[in-house]
Amino acid sequence: MSNANPLLIVEDDLALQKQIKWSLDRFESVTAHDRESALLALRRHQPAVVTMDLGLPPDPDSVSEGFKLLEQMLDVDPNVKVIVLTGQNDQAHALRAVAMGAYDFLAKPFDPEVLGLTIERAFRLAELQAENRRLQALHHPDAMAGLVTRDPEMLRIARTIERVAGADATVLLLGESGTGKEVLAQGLHAASKRGGRFVAINCAAIPENLLESELFGYEKGAFTGAAKTTPGKIETAHNGTLMLDEIGDLPHSLQAKLLRFLQERTIERLGGRQEIPVDVRVVCATHQDLKSLIREGRFREDLYYRLAEIVIEIPPLRARVGDAVLLAHALLRRFAQEQRRGALAFGEDAIRAIELHPWPGNVRELLNAVKRASIMAEGERITAEDLGLPPPPTASGETAEQGDLDLRTVREAAERHAVVAALARANGNIVRASEILGISRPTLYDLMKRLAIK
Numbered sequence: 001m002s003n004a005n006p007l008l009i010v011e012d013d014l015a016l017q018k019q020i021k022w023s024l025d026r027f028e029s030v031t032a033h034d035r036e037s038a039l040l041a042l043r044r045h046q047p048a049v050v051t052m053d054l055g056l057p058p059d060p061d062s063v064s065e066g067f068k069l070l071e072q073m074l075d076v077d078p079n080v081k082v083i084v085l086t087g088q089n090d091q092a093h094a095l096r097a098v099a100m101g102a103y104d105f106l107a108k109p110f111d112p113e114v115l116g117l118t119i120e121r122a123f124r125l126a127e128l129q130a131e132n133r134r135l136q137a138l139h140h141p142d143a144m145a146g147l148v149t150r151d152p153e154m155l156r157i158a159r160t161i162e163r164v165a166g167a168d169a170t171v172l173l174l175g176e177s178g179t180g181k182e183v184l185a186q187g188l189h190a191a192s193k194r195g196g197r198f199v200a201i202n203c204a205a206i207p208e209n210l211l212e213s214e215l216f217g218y219e220k221g222a223f224t225g226a227a228k229t230t231p232g233k234i235e236t237a238h239n240g241t242l243m244l245d246e247i248g249d250l251p252h253s254l255q256a257k258l259l260r261f262l263q264e265r266t267i268e269r270l271g272g273r274q275e276i277p278v279d280v281r282v283v284c285a286t287h288q289d290l291k292s293l294i295r296e297g298r299f300r301e302d303l304y305y306r307l308a309e310i311v312i313e314i315p316p317l318r319a320r321v322g323d324a325v326l327l328a329h330a331l332l333r334r335f336a337q338e339q340r341r342g343a344l345a346f347g348e349d350a351i352r353a354i355e356l357h358p359w360p361g362n363v364r365e366l367l368n369a370v371k372r373a374s375i376m377a378e379g380e381r382i383t384a385e386d387l388g389l390p391p392p393p394t395a396s397g398e399t400a401e402q403g404d405l406d407l408r409t410v411r412e413a414a415e416r417h418a419v420v421a422a423l424a425r426a427n428g429n430i431v432r433a434s435e436i437l438g439i440s441r442p443t444l445y446d447l448m449k450r451l452a453i454k
Contacts, residue, residue, distance in 0.1 A: 005048035006030050010038045012056050023112035035069040042073055043438040048126040049081045049119055054093055063093050074101045079129060081122035147183055148330045151320035157312055164310050165191035172307050173285040175314030178364030181285040188283060189241035196240025201233045204249035212254055213270050222271025234267055234278055241281040248288035259303045317362040324354050328370055335374035343380045352392035353384035416451050
């Protein structure tokens with residue numbers, strides 16, 4: 001029986017380990033004899049099912065090492081099915097293992113047929129659960145749909161957006177102008193189950209004397225020129241999502257009214273006396289430091305805590321490794337298609353210039369630069385000059401495309417950073433550091449020697 005994910009057998013008695021593997025020869029299996037080698041095999045082979053003895057080195061007569069391994073395996077992969085093999089008189093330990101998240105337990109000496117059937121059921125359950133997760137992913141809109149990134153922090157943010165999408169908590173997006181706050185807010189709405197509209201309003205773009213009527217609406221005759229009753233943005237977003245962009249610029253006079261709406265979930269139009277219930281998810285965004293505005297008396301502290309139920313900080317484009325070039329290629333494809341210039345591509349100097357530019361205006365600045373270049377470029381190759389960027393410096397004897405991407409140098413720098421960080425996190429403990437890195441202890445010693453890390 002062949003499985004995409006193998007069976008992992010954790011047993012410190014090598015003779016028994018060999019016997020178990022032989023009796024389960026219909027499964028593709030890998031073996032481990034202690035906690036360190038088991039964690040290494042788990043990360044390397046990603047087994048769907050694990051059989052393990054609780055008594056492991058360095059103290060096989062104790063179950064502490066086995067329980068520690070069980071906890072760590074479930075931390076690495078919460079979906080792994082662990083079958084615990086215990087002694088005849090260890091039922092309490094077996095029940096504790098199941099309570100911790102183990103799939104099942106069998107007492108030694110075990111019947112190979114019973115163990116085989118238990119493993120088959122575990123594999124079948126793992127397959128069904130994996131298929132269920134796949135189908136759920138298909139039916140839930142992806143908050144990443146409008147987001148082009150490979151940056152780990154941005155991917156983590158997107159996953160956070162997807163996790164909170166189903167709740168009604170108010171989300172506060174913090175980040176510099178042009179970092180993609182509205183794209184994430186739209187992704188949050190798309191991933192939610194709300195059937196209403198996504199409505200966005202920029203609190204800084206509308207004069208103070210008009211902003212209240214834009215938000216809350218007005219009744220006919222409420223003021224000069226109010227020829228008919230008009231619902232506001234909040235009411236328009238009923239059953240949907242309301243994005244209040246640049247919330248830091250909301251006038252102090254409106255902050256109390258917004259706070260009352262967030263508490264009561266009802267509004268009154270200008271000139272009206274009727275309370276109108278509104279069911280809306282509120283997402284706020286700003287590039288300002290709201291806590292500084294609170295200290296200055298320009299923003300209500302009680303409103304901040306009502307808005308900041310979930311706070312997401314978006315990194316600037318310059319902090320997202322590789323994203324500037326990735327976005328530039330995606331934008332160029334879009335603009336080239338719009339202008340029917342399908343052969344457009346970036347030259348190497350343009351790519352290096354994009355990598356080196358700090359992009360203070362973030363994605364919005366990059367979009368404008370690529371759009372301008374797609375219109376103004378004379379040939380099919382876009383240069384740094386077309387983008388309005390200075391040409392990148394080229395070291396003697398080095399081609400522009402090589403730049404600082406010598407693979408050996410980059411790899412060594414990454415390895416050094418990871419090893420130093422892991423050693424720091426483990427407070428110098430080699431065993432713990434190797435577990436963090438997902439490598440064996442000898443491999444870590446070799447790395448430290450090669451990288452001259454003491």
